[in-house]
Amino acid sequence: MKRSLYLAGVTMLCAWTLVPIYFLALGALGGRDLVNTFPKPFWPGSASLSTIRDFLAIDGVTAATIASVETACLCMLFSLVLGLPAGYALARFSFRGANAYRLLILLTRAFPVAILALPLTVGFIRLGVYDTPLGVSLVHTALALPFAVLVSSSLFQAVPRELEEAAWVFGCSKFQAARRIVLPLALPGIAAIAIFAFVISWNEVFAASVLTVRHRTLTAYLLTVLSESPLHVQFAGGFVLILPTVAFIYVVRKHLFAMWGISNR
Amino acid sequence: MADIRINQIRKSFGLAVALESIDLHIADGEFLALLGPSGCGKTTLLRIIAGLETQTSGAVFIGGQDVSALPPRKRGLAMVFQNYAVFPHMKVRDNVAFGLTMAGADQARIQRQVDRTAALLHIEPYLDRYPAQLSGGQRQRVAVARALAVEPAVLLMDEPLSNLDALLRLEMRAELKSVLQSAGTTTVYVTHDQTEAMGLADRIAVLHAGRISQIGLPDTIYRHPATKFVGGFVGSPPMNFLTLPCQEGKVHLGSLTLHAPSSAPTVVLGIRAEDIDFADSGVLFTVRVAEPLGVHTLLTGTVEGQLVRVTAAPDARPVAGETLMIRPRQDRITWLAADTGHALEPQ
Amino acid sequence: MIPYFLIAPSLLFLGVLFLVPLVQTIALAFQVHGAWTTANFTTMADDINFHDAIVDTFAIVAIAVPLQLVLALGMAMMLRNLGRGRDIVLWIWSIPLGISDLAAGLVWLAILTDQGFLNTILLKLGLVSGPVSWLSYETPTALLIGIAFAELWRATAIVLVILVAGVQMLPKEYNEAADVFGASPWQRFIRITLPLLKPSIQTALILRTVLAFEMFAIVQAIGGRNFPVIVGEAFTWQYTNQNFGVAAAYAVVVMLVSLAATLVYLRALRTPREQIG
Numbered sequence: 001m002k003r004s005l006y007l008a009g010v011t012m013l014c015a016w017t018l019v020p021i022y023f024l025a026l027g028a029l030g031g032r033d034l035v036n037t038f039p040k041p042f043w044p045g046s047a048s049l050s051t052i053r054d055f056l057a058i059d060g061v062t063a064a065t066i067a068s069v070e071t072a073c074l075c076m077l078f079s080l081v082l083g084l085p086a087g088y089a090l091a092r093f094s095f096r097g098a099n100a101y102r103l104l105i106l107l108t109r110a111f112p113v114a115i116l117a118l119p120l121t122v123g124f125i126r127l128g129v130y131d132t133p134l135g136v137s138l139v140h141t142a143l144a145l146p147f148a149v150l151v152s153s154s155l156f157q158a159v160p161r162e163l164e165e166a167a168w169v170f171g172c173s174k175f176q177a178a179r180r181i182v183l184p185l186a187l188p189g190i191a192a193i194a195i196f197a198f199v200i201s202w203n204e205v206f207a208a209s210v211l212t213v214r215h216r217t218l219t220a221y222l223l224t225v226l227s228e229s230p231l232h233v234q235f236a237g238g239f240v241l242i243l244p245t246v247a248f249i250y251v252v253r254k255h256l257f258a259m260w261g262i263s264n265r
Numbered sequence: 266m267a268d269i270r271i272n273q274i275r276k277s278f279g280l281a282v283a284l285e286s287i288d289l290h291i292a293d294g295e296f297l298a299l300l301g302p303s304g305c306g307k308t309t310l311l312r313i314i315a316g317l318e319t320q321t322s323g324a325v326f327i328g329g330q331d332v333s334a335l336p337p338r339k340r341g342l343a344m345v346f347q348n349y350a351v352f353p354h355m356k357v358r359d360n361v362a363f364g365l366t367m368a369g370a371d372q373a374r375i376q377r378q379v380d381r382t383a384a385l386l387h388i389e390p391y392l393d394r395y396p397a398q399l400s401g402g403q404r405q406r407v408a409v410a411r412a413l414a415v416e417p418a419v420l421l422m423d424e425p426l427s428n429l430d431a432l433l434r435l436e437m438r439a440e441l442k443s444v445l446q447s448a449g450t451t452t453v454y455v456t457h458d459q460t461e462a463m464g465l466a467d468r469i470a471v472l473h474a475g476r477i478s479q480i481g482l483p484d485t486i487y488r489h490p491a492t493k494f495v496g497g498f499v500g501s502p503p504m505n506f507l508t509l510p511c512q513e514g515k516v517h518l519g520s521l522t523l524h525a526p527s528s529a530p531t532v533v534l535g536i537r538a539e540d541i542d543f544a545d546s547g548v549l550f551t552v553r554v555a556e557p558l559g560v561h562t563l564l565t566g567t568v569e570g571q572l573v574r575v576t577a578a579p580d581a582r583p584v585a586g587e588t589l590m591i592r593p594r595q596d597r598i599t600w601l602a603a604d605t606g607h608a609l610e611p612q
Numbered sequence: 613m614i615p616y617f618l619i620a621p622s623l624l625f626l627g628v629l630f631l632v633p634l635v636q637t638i639a640l641a642f643q644v645h646g647a648w649t650t651a652n653f654t655t656m657a658d659d660i661n662f663h664d665a666i667v668d669t670f671a672i673v674a675i676a677v678p679l680q681l682v683l684a685l686g687m688a689m690m691l692r693n694l695g696r697g698r699d700i701v702l703w704i705w706s707i708p709l710g711i712s713d714l715a716a717g718l719v720w721l722a723i724l725t726d727q728g729f730l731n732t733i734l735l736k737l738g739l740v741s742g743p744v745s746w747l748s749y750e751t752p753t754a755l756l757i758g759i760a761f762a763e764l765w766r767a768t769a770i771v772l773v774i775l776v777a778g779v780q781m782l783p784k785e786y787n788e789a790a791d792v793f794g795a796s797p798w799q800r801f802i803r804i805t806l807p808l809l810k811p812s813i814q815t816a817l818i819l820r821t822v823l824a825f826e827m828f829a830i831v832q833a834i835g836g837r838n839f840p841v842i843v844g845e846a847f848t849w850q851y852t853n854q855n856f857g858v859a860a861a862y863a864v865v866v867m868l869v870s871l872a873a874t875l876v877y878l879r880a881l882r883t884p885r886e887q888i889g
Contacts, residue, residue, distance in 0.1 A: 006690065006693070009690065010690055010694065010701060013687060013690075013705065014701060014704045014705070016765070017704055017705055017707060017708065017765070018704060018707075020719045020720065020722075020723060020765060021707070021711075021719060023719070023722050023723055023729045024715075024718065024719045024722050027722045042732075078625075081621075082621050082622040082625055083622060085618040085619070085621065085622075086618055086619045086621075086622040086623075088618060089614070089615035089616075089618035089619050090615075090619075092615075093614065093615035095615040095616065098615075101619055101623070104623075104626070105626075108626060108630050109819065109822075110818060110819075110822055110870065110874055111630075111634070111822070111867065111870065112822065112825065112826045112843070112863070112866045112867060112870055113826060114826060114843050114846055114862075114863045114866055115633055115634055115637040115863045115866075115867055116629065116630065116633045116634075117633075118633070118637055118640070118846070118850055118856065118859050118860055118863055119632075119633045119636035119637050119639075119640055119856075119860070120629070120633050121850070121856070122856070123632075123633075123636075138629055139629065141625070141629070142625070142626060142629040142630055145622060145625065145626065149622060174614075199710050202712070203710070203711070203712030203713070203714075203715070204712070205712060205713060205714045205828060205829035206826075206828050206829070206843065206847065209847065209851070210847065210850060210851060219712060219714050219829070222714060222718075223714060223829060223832060226832060226833060226836070227836055231722075231725065231727075234718050234721060234722075234833075235718070235722055237718065238714075238715045238718030238719060238721075238722070241711075241712055241714065241715040241718070242710075242711055242712075242715045242719075245710035245711065245712070246707055246710050246711070248710065249703075249706070249707065249709065249710035250703065253699075253703050253706075315792060316791075316792075317788050317791070317792070336791065337788070337791045337792045338791055338792065338793070338794045338795060338796065342792055343792065343793065344788075344789065344792045344793075346785050346788070346789060348783065348785055350783070350785035350786055350788065350789035352786060352789075352790075352804065353808070353887055353888065354807045354808060354883075354887045363790070363793050363795075364793035364794055367790075367793055367794030367795045367799065368794050394886070395886040395887050397886055397887065397888055398886050411793070415793065415794075421792075
């Protein structure tokens with residue numbers, strides 16, 4: 001008896017998570033009429049991509065999507081380039097200031113994004129990166145970097161030091177050993193970090209909205225047209241926002257859990 | 266105080282069988298050791314008695330009551346874990362008192378029991394400290410105190426000494442024996458260390474691949490192993506086994522003629538290193554290695570091509586290649602069947 | 613030398629893109645046209661939305677965060693007892709991690725809007741006779757609950773993931789020992805699991821609370837200007853009103869509140885050194 005109650009609870013919580021997304025998908029894929037009907041059906045009469053097509057046809061949407069992709073890719077790149085070496089340093093070397101560095105990294109995540117984006121407006125205008133994917137990606141990198149550093153650090157730590165040492169004995173330089181031995185072994189986890197950096201950037205709203213005017217990312221675009229757009233635009237927009245990231249998270253879920261410290265028992 | 270009866274306990278994990286059919290009776294107040302190598306199923310059996318694992322089939326009775334379906338907390342047991350499992354966020358005092366606190370005992374009784382067991386295990390100076398501030402050995406004592414404080418009907422111990430260093434293990438073993446003897450609790454003790462089992466237990470059950478190979482007094486297990494496995498696992502150095510041709514029960518070993526209770530063409534002769542004498546007649550032993558161990562010199566060598574170990578006097582220093590004449594003490598020989606490895610009954 | 617070279621780029625980057633804006637925000641908040649003054653704060657406090665923004669933000673945080681902690685704890689415990697299917701359930705429950713707060717807002721907009729799914733369900737159940745407005749200016753309580761619920765839906769996964777990792781690290785012997793010595797499942801949870809989870813709970817609460825005070829897009833999506841929140845006001849002042857000073861003042865408020873909350877958690881949930889097993 002107790003077991004079935006417990007399983008019912010688990011199922012309910014799963015439903016609670018999935019049903020709202022289903023409703024959004026329904027609104028986005030159910031065709032133009034479904035959006036405006038009331039009461040709403042729980043099952044699409046006819047699945048149709050028309051709402052999504054209409055959404056993508058709106059002036060500025062495609063450009064915004066491309067801008068989001070650009071920004072997210074840049075964020076991914078910067079996070080890896082800056083974060084992986086730092087993670088390697090933390091994993092393989094014990095140096096004075098390591099703990100202070102770690103603390104600083106953690107500290108950044110304890111602060112709200114708001115503070116970063118506001119004053120950067122002025123700075124970015126001066127540097128000429130205001131209203132560009134590059135500018136926004138810089139802020140996003142600041143968001144994703146702590147994560148990249150700390151997670152890659154534990155990734156590298158999991159690669160046994162003896163493998164690198166063996167490589168040194170057999171003639172590799174330290175850099176070669178890192179590149180040929182450690183990197184390939186840590187690659188799945190690194191890919192997961194990259195994807196998570198992408199997701200963080202893709203989903204971010206505030207900084208993207210503050211720092212763009214004409215070259216908005218998808219999130220910034222949706223935010224500004226929110227109040228004026230008809231419902232079906234909002235549904236389609238939400239759906240387009242969600243789909244890639246949920247797909248990504250599914251692909252890297254095993255690594256995601258390993259990253260957070262959750263093993264498969 | 267209770268006896269334990271285990272009926273036909275079987276445990277399988279999917280296709281892998283951890284325990285075949287186990288039948289066991291542990292008398293009230295008895296100290297039984299479950300001895301065996303890793304993977305033999307001894308810890309699984311203990312956890313089934315505790316209720317931490319559920320058996321695939323069979324029943325467990327404690328004090329005559331069928332506890333097979335009861336959760337651990339309703340079985341009246343106490344347990345000492347291999348990694349101590351002493352709660353790090355509670356003071357030692359609260360750890361020792363834990364079982365009584367859960368049972369709802371009144372403060373006076375708790376206080377009394379905590380003081381009593383703390384004195385028994387010599388942990389009074391640590392009562393107000395936290396486990397993280399104690400050494401491994403001290404934490405182990407806390408774990409034992411916690412178990413004894415509840416005055417359990419049955420005490421289960423899962424390799425409690427294996428995480429201690431050798432010297433500490435020796436000391437704790439003696440202390441444990443003294444403490445548990447005075448308590449008189451029915452105890453089931455899991456270990457892979459045969460010295461521990463021999464030193465502590467009233468009876469030993471040797472497990473191998475999910476079955477009980479032999480159960481009996483330590484002395485019996487040592488002198489009369491029931492299988493080749495038991496003879497090889499118990500005792501250090503392990504028992505010597507010589508596979509020899511047998512003709513109508515007659516076995517020739519060097520100049521000796523021995524009588525084996527078997528009509529099979531081959532038979533196994535089991536003899537311990539310390540039960541082999543040096544004599545003028547017998548069989549030739551070629552020394553390979555001599556290890557002076559202080560208490561005796563252990564010689565490893567061959568007899569008719571088969572590996573044999575013999576103990577010699579502490580000052581003996583034979584060199585490699587030297588040959589010596591040895592003979593086994595006839596009353597200490599264990600004969601075993603060559604095909605099954607089981608001991609043969611004298612006919 | 614090598615490690616310092618390796619961390620230098622990231623350090624430099626964070627210095628420029630984090631520490632500098634941090635200082636700049638504080639400076640901006642206390643300046644008007646180059647002169648040092650607290651005028652921005654006065655303007656902020658006198659603004660018609662200021663009081664509501666503070667109250668609304670705190671209300672949501674006060675409702676959502678404790679509920680999320682309890683819910684996530686329950687979910688983490690449920691996961692512990694799940695055998696097969698644990699991976700799938702864990703993945704489903706962590707889907708919200710990948711969902712932008714804006715998208716989450718849109719999801720719940722679809723449900724709570726006048727012609728949305730909630731009203732559909734209520735209509736089908738016969739509890740209402742026509743579409744009821746939940747998100748309007750006239751129904752502030754319903755709006756509050758709606759947004760709190762959406763926040764609950766969106767962000768419980770953050771707390772859950774941290775707690776699950778923490779639960780995993782607990783050696784199972786502690787639970788088993790407590791079981792053998794007479795503790796019921798509830799007693800084991802309260803006396804053993806929960807105290808040992810304190811570090812994870814502390815981390816989760818700090819992260820979640822800081823993120824909660826930052827709430828922005830989800831509120832915009834569901835409530836628009838009917839539900840002012842601190843960061844929302846900062847955005848409006850910066851972007852619409854082009855008044856960087858007042859926006860920075862709001863940002864400083866968020867910063868201080870987050871800092872205060874973090875310090876409270878650090879103090880209240882700290883584990884004394886001698887208890888770290």
